[in-house]
Amino acid sequence: TLGSINTQGLKGDFLRSPSGGAAGPLLTPSQSLDGSRRSGYITIGYRGSYTIGRDAQADAKFRRVARITVCGKTSLAKEVFGDTLNESRDPDRPPERYTSRYYLKFNFLEQAFDKLSESGFHMVACSSTGTCAFASSTDQSEDKIWTSYTEYVFCRE
Amino acid sequence: TLGSINTQGLKGDFLRSPSGGAAGPLLTPSQSLDGSRRSGYITIGYRGSYTIGRDAQADAKFRRVARITVCGKTSLAKEVFGDTLNESRDPDRPPERYTSRYYLKFNFLEQAFDKLSESGFHMVACSSTGTCAFASSTDQSEDKIWTSYTEYVFCRE
Amino acid sequence: TLGSINTQGLKGDFLRSPSGGAAGPLLTPSQSLDGSRRSGYITIGYRGSYTIGRDAQADAKFRRVARITVCGKTSLAKEVFGDTLNESRDPDRPPERYTSRYYLKFNFLEQAFDKLSESGFHMVACSSTGTCAFASSTDQSEDKIWTSYTEYVFCRE
C-alpha cells in the first residue's frame, strides 16, 4: 500500500540518515521528522486452535497461529510493519485514526515482536482467554476443538 | 459534562502553560495546580464476544469491543478522558470518590491506552477471563457464542 | 479494631513526622520506627460474577465486586488498610502471622490499589481464572451465570 511504502521510505531514507549518517542517538526510527517522539500502544493478537482427542498426546502440539491481528493508531502500525501489514479489511484509514482490523502477512508472533522491538516498542503485558467448542453429539468420532484468544500489548514511551 | 469540561480547561489553559509556556518539565498534565502529583490507579475493561461456528476459520476474527469501562477515582478518570467519558451511569459523583460505572464514548482500546499514557499513566498488568455460553440445544443451527472480560490496570506514580 | 487503630496512629503521628517534620525522604510511611523497611507481598482478590443472557448485550456489564479479600502478613495488611480492614473472619491473628481471610469494608478495587500505593507498594502481577456455572436444565428461562477469581499481587521492596 502507499501508506506502508511511504513509511518505509521515511524510515530508511530520512530518519536513519537525515544528513549523511550524522543523526546521532537522538533521532531513532521511533521518532518523527520534527524530533518529537510518537509514543503509543500497539496490541498484537491471535486466535489459537487446538484439537483434543485420542492422538493429542502423541503429537507435539505446537502453537498454531492462523492470523496475527494488529490494533492501534494506523500511523504507528504502518511505521512498524510497513509492507508486511495487510490493511485490506480497514482501507483508507486516516493516519491519526485507530483500527482493530489490520493483520500481518506473516504468522510468526516473534517476528512481530522483533519488528516492534526494532521500532522502540516493548511488551508490557499479555493476556489469554480460552474456551472449548464441543463437536456435535451426533458425531462422537470427531475430536473436540477449543480455541483461545491471546493478545500482547506493546508500548513506546 | 461540566466536570470534564473543567478538567479539559484546566489541562489546556493552566497546566500546560501556567505562565506563558515557561512551565518546564516539572509541571506536566499529570500534576495538580499546587505541584503535588496526583498518583493513582485506573482500570480499563471490556467484554469481548466471539462466535465459534462453521465459518469461524473463514473470517478474520478481529477483536470486537462493545464498550470500554473505566474504574477508579472520578477525578482521575475525568482528567484523563475529559469529554470522551460517559458518566451517565454514575452521575454527580464527588471528585474524591471511586466509580466502576464510567465508560468511554469510543471503542478503541489503544486510544484509551494512549490517552492514559499522555496523562502519565503506564500499564502495569492485564488479565483476562473467558467462558462459553452454548446456544440452546433445540436450535443446533445457531453458532456458539463465548464471551470474555479483559481488564488493563494503569498506574501513575 | 485495636490493631488497625494503633497502626493508623503509628503512621500519622510517628512515622510521618518523628521529629517535627524533619523526617526527610529516608523515613516514609513504608518504614518501621527503627528505620528498617518492612518489605513484603500483599495479594488483593475478588470473585466477579457475570450474567450471560438475552439482555447481556443490552446492559453495560460493569464490573461487579462483591468483596475484596486481602492476603499476606497481618501487620502489613493492618498498616496499609487500617480501619477499612475487616478482620472478623480471622481475629486475634499475631502481627507476624499470615492470613488469607481478611477483607475490605469497601468494594472499589482501585481504592485498594491507591491505598497500597500510598504505603509504598506497587502491583507486580495479576491473574484471573474464569468458569461458568450453567443454570439447571429444567429451568431454561434462567440466565447463565459465570464467576471468576482475579487477584492482584503487590510488593514493597
Add this chain to the structure above:
Amino acid sequence: TLGSINTQGLKGDFLRSPSGGAAGPLLTPSQSLDGSRRSGYITIGYRGSYTIGRDAQADAKFRRVARITVCGKTSLAKEVFGDTLNESRDPDRPPERYTSRYYLKFNFLEQAFDKLSESGFHMVACSSTGTCAFASSTDQSEDKIWTSYTEYVFCRE
C-alpha cells in the same frame, strides 16, 4: 533434611557475616561463597478449588490453598525455603538438578513470596488457568466444583 540444614547454616553463618559482619553490600544472601551470584528462576504454584452453589454468594469465598509447589533448581529451592521445604516426593536430588515435585510445609502464598524476596528474588509474572468439573448428573443436589492452577514465576538476576 540435611540439604536444607546445610543451606540454612550456609546462609546464617557464612554468607551474612563471613568475617565478623564486614561483608558489605557485595556479599548478600543471594550470593554464593566465592562471590559469584547464583541467578535463577523459581516457580511457585498451587491448585485452588472453589465451590459454586446456592450458598456461594453467602460465603466470603476466601482463597483456599491446599499445597504450594516449588519448581526449579534444587539448590536454589533449598537455599530459599530451608527446612520449610518438603522434599519427600523428590528425595536425594543433586543440587544442580531441577525438580517440579517439591512443596512447602505451609500454605500461605505471601509467606513464600516474602521468603523469596528475602533471598533476592522478585516476581516477574504469574498466570492462572481455570476449569470446571461438574458434579454427576444423577446427583443434582451436589454443588459444582471447579479448580484452577495458578503459578508465580520468580527470578534472581
Add this chain to the structure above:
Amino acid sequence: TLGSINTQGLKGDFLRSPSGGAAGPLLTPSQSLDGSRRSGYITIGYRGSYTIGRDAQADAKFRRVARITVCGKTSLAKEVFGDTLNESRDPDRPPERYTSRYYLKFNFLEQAFDKLSESGFHMVACSSTGTCAFASSTDQSEDKIWTSYTEYVFCRE
C-alpha cells in the same frame, strides 16, 4: 546439530574470552562477534494436563510438562539452547527465519528459564489458557481430563 555446535563454540571460545579474557563488559554472550547485540524475542510454551477425579485432592498434583516448545528466530533459539534443542520437526531452517516447531530435550521449565537468563534474556510476560475435555459419557468411571497451554515470553534488548 551443526548449527547448535557452532553456536556453542562461538559462545565458549570467542565471545566469552575473545582475547584472553579481556573482553570487558561490552562483549557479553548476548552479543554477536561484530559487537552488534542480537536482540529479539523467544517464547517458551507447554501444554499441561491435569486429572480431576476422586483422588484429585489426595495427590499432590505437581506440574506435569510433556514437552517444552520454543518459538522465535532459529539463530537465537540455537544460541540459547544449543544441543538441548530438538530441531527435528523443523529441520534445515535458515538462521534468520522464524520457527514455532522447535522443542527442548528436557522437561523442566526453570531449566529453560535459566538458560535464557544466562544468554541475557529476561521474562516479560506469561499467559495461560485452560479448558476441559470431558470423558466419554458411556464410561463415567473415567476421570475427567483438562489441559492448558501456558507460554512465557522472553526478550533480550
